[in-house]
Amino acid sequence: MSKVQEIYGAMVFDEHTMQERLPSATFKQLMKTIKDGAPLDLDVANVVAHAMKEWAIELGATHYTHWFQPLSGITSEKHDSFIDPIDDGHAIMSFSGKELIQGEPDASSFPSGGLRATFEARGYTAWDPTSFAFIKDEVLCIPTAFCSYTGEALDKKTPLLRSMRAVEEQANRVLELFGEPHQRVVTTVGAEQEYFLISEKDYEKRLDLVLCGRTLFGYSPCKGQEMEEHYFGAIRPSVNNFMKELDDELWKLGVPAKTKHNEVAPCQHELAPLFANANRAIDQNLLTMEEMRLLASHYGLVCLEHEKPFEHINGSGKHNNWSISASGKNLLDPGDDPISNLRFLVFLAGVIQAVDDYQELLRMSAASAGNDHRLGANEAPPAIISMFLGDELGRVVDALIAGEDYHSDKRAEMDLGVAELPNFLKDNSDRNRTSPFAFTGNKFEFRMPGSEQNLSDCNMILNTAMAKSLKEFADQMAGKTDDEFRAAALDYVKRTLRDHQRIIFNGDGYSDEWPIEAERRGLANNKTTADALPCFISQKSIDLFGEFNVLSEPEVRSRYEVKLEKYNKTMNIEIRTMKRLVRRDYLPAINRFAAEIAHNINEIRQACPEADLRTQEKKLQTLMFGSAEINKHPAKSPTSKSAPT
Ligand code: ADP
Ligand code: MG
Numbered sequence: 001m002s003k004v005q006e007i008y009g010a011m012v013f014d015e016h017t018m019q020e021r022l023p024s025a026t027f028k029q030l031m032k033t034i035k036d037g038a039p040l041d042l043d044v045a046n047v048v049a050h051a052m053k054e055w056a057i058e059l060g061a062t063h064y065t066h067w068f069q070p071l072s073g074i075t076s077e078k079h080d081s082f083i084d085p086i087d088d089g090h091a092i093m094s095f096s097g098k099e100l101i102q103g104e105p106d107a108s109s110f111p112s113g114g115l116r117a118t119f120e121a122r123g124y125t126a127w128d129p130t131s132f133a134f135i136k137d138e139v140l141c142i143p144t145a146f147c148s149y150t151g152e153a154l155d156k157k158t159p160l161l162r163s164m165r166a167v168e169e170q171a172n173r174v175l176e177l178f179g180e181p182h183q184r185v186v187t188t189v190g191a192e193q194e195y196f197l198i199s200e201k202d203y204e205k206r207l208d209l210v211l212c213g214r215t216l217f218g219y220s221p222c223k224g225q226e227m228e229e230h231y232f233g234a235i236r237p238s239v240n241n242f243m244k245e246l247d248d249e250l251w252k253l254g255v256p257a258k259t260k261h262n263e264v265a266p267c268q269h270e271l272a273p274l275f276a277n278a279n280r281a282i283d284q285n286l287l288t289m290e291e292m293r294l295l296a297s298h299y300g301l302v303c304l305e306h307e308k309p310f311e312h313i314n315g316s317g318k319h320n321n322w323s324i325s326a327s328g329k330n331l332l333d334p335g336d337d338p339i340s341n342l343r344f345l346v347f348l349a350g351v352i353q354a355v356d357d358y359q360e361l362l363r364m365s366a367a368s369a370g371n372d373h374r375l376g377a378n379e380a381p382p383a384i385i386s387m388f389l390g391d392e393l394g395r396v397v398d399a400l401i402a403g404e405d406y407h408s409d410k411r412a413e414m415d416l417g418v419a420e421l422p423n424f425l426k427d428n429s430d431r432n433r434t435s436p437f438a439f440t441g442n443k444f445e446f447r448m449p450g451s452e453q454n455l456s457d458c459n460m461i462l463n464t465a466m467a468k469s470l471k472e473f474a475d476q477m478a479g480k481t482d483d484e485f486r487a488a489a490l491d492y493v494k495r496t497l498r499d500h501q502r503i504i505f506n507g508d509g510y511s512d513e514w515p516i517e518a519e520r521r522g523l524a525n526n527k528t529t530a531d532a533l534p535c536f537i538s539q540k541s542i543d544l545f546g547e548f549n550v551l552s553e554p555e556v557r558s559r560y561e562v563k564l565e566k567y568n569k570t571m572n573i574e575i576r577t578m579k580r581l582v583r584r585d586y587l588p589a590i591n592r593f594a595a596e597i598a599h600n601i602n603e604i605r606q607a608c609p610e611a612d613l614r615t616q617e618k619k620l621q622t623l624m625f626g627s628a629e630i631n632k633h634p635a636k637s638p639t640s641k642s643a644p645t
Helices: 003-007 015-021 024-036 042-058 097-101 157-177 200-204 207-212 237-252 278-299 342-357 359-365 390-402 456-477 482-499 513-521 529-537 539-547 553-607 614-632
Strands: 063-067 083-085 091-093 123-127 133-136 139-148 185-199 257-262 268-273 301-304 318-326 437-439 444-446
Touching (some): 024 042, 042 097, 042 139, 097 123, 139 157, 157 278, 157 456, 185 200, 185 456, 200 207, 207 553, 237 257, 237 278, 237 301, 268 278, 278 301, 318 456, 342 359, 342 456, 359 456, 359 529, 456 482, 529 539, 529 553, 553 614
Parallel strands (some): 063 139
Antiparallel strands (some): 083 091, 123 139, 257 268, 437 444
């Protein structure tokens, strides 16, 4: 076995390990929960907890933690040791089913958007058996959902799981119409993570990078990314070593890290894993981000995950590749002749309807102070949501709307005119890098999310909106006989495509004409976070999440509050940092420089009374004017409120 095969998943209590370690009846029951969503009982949990603990201790673990994603979007953990002292002065290592299933962190110290007051501290974490437990730094980490004492979700995972259930239920109704049995349907996600690596020494010199993750002042370098040398360029040895260790650590954690390369901006890189079910993929993305930050320090580097660390060069995104899969088969795979693949067309029409109807929510999901600097620049998609289908699928959709017949061309052969080079089959469609929501062969790629964001929000929205499209279809097909079904379904697809045609745009999303055209089509253009967030608490949004039990109205409102608060706090930190830099670093430098110029003026005047000193005098005036302006403003900024502990 290769080294990679040996280490892959070594630190994960995955299906293989469960089968090895659990009595077969327990294993079967647990699989029923993981694969079919069956409820879990405490007896099963007790057996699983014991096996998990034995396994973890063998691998050096001393502690366990419920690993969860509060509304800050990052992960949280509190470590408890397995020790249980006994009377004779020794200790045994114990871990019960109850400890596995349920934890009780203090909910008041996490953002809750008003759902929890400080005095109402109780919160619960609940084991999510669909994402495997793993060992990180001698701690057994158990992925969990997090809710308040009164049962409201206080995390990113719970509504995501609820939305996956909603799609599963509605997709099964649709599949049943096609004569398929009830089956496990999941949405799949592949998260491409972009990041910067810079030297620790440079980083430490910049208070703005340390506190805000981005530079607030600066000057464009003489050489930026204009030579297009970095993208896919040879990887520097120190970065390569970092990437190798990162791969090893991720593989041990069962994260299928697959592709790594240099990105467009200097010092920018990307890691793409193989896709997984959305819940697991998001857990894995968070782990990846954590490992990146941690391992960079082994190489004297710092990993920047901010969306726009430096002005004038590209920022970092996190492309959310998304599809739906039923018993492992991809429902967005068009096959050779998409127009005759009715099931595919129904799901495709569903996505188009979902994205058009809930475009503002999708835009909202990618809104943050950091991403505001990225969206709409000539590097990331604009703030307008539109969909790119590509030539082939675009022609299929056009033909359906026009009621014409169209059959796909066979894929053409690519001949490069050099006998030694192999001929290969060309794809039926080119790529469009400017589209925020692009079909890429058998999945959609949502390119708006920023590198720092937790992808749960956008997937929760996509899944719920998709559930709504599928529900509408299934409702309308109810009562149709088998003979009537195909014609009615095709008719439905055509009508849906016609009604939502405006969201499809195959042109250049960076062009000046597009915002004008988009406005004519009635598409939303919410340029900043402040413009984008309010749609979250619109009646349309509250109704959608309520209809599928993904978020209750108080949950929607609290999440909106948390997002607003985070935006405001980020802006405040940036402003306070700017003021600190100006007063502590720039003002003394300005004064020193001014004194130096004044000294020079005097010296030159003495040596050469007729010298032209107007430029120096002007510069001195500018500096003194700037210094006076800075001194006009109060030095003290409001301090942040401290949280109770
Ligand atoms: P790109 O050319 O867009 O940079 P990458 O290879 O970097 O492509 O990333 C593509 C991502 O899409 C990978 O994470 C891949 O696993 C994921 N992907 C492929 N098929 C699916 C699917 N059916 N559902 C979700 N993600 C998918
Ligand atoms: Mg990529």
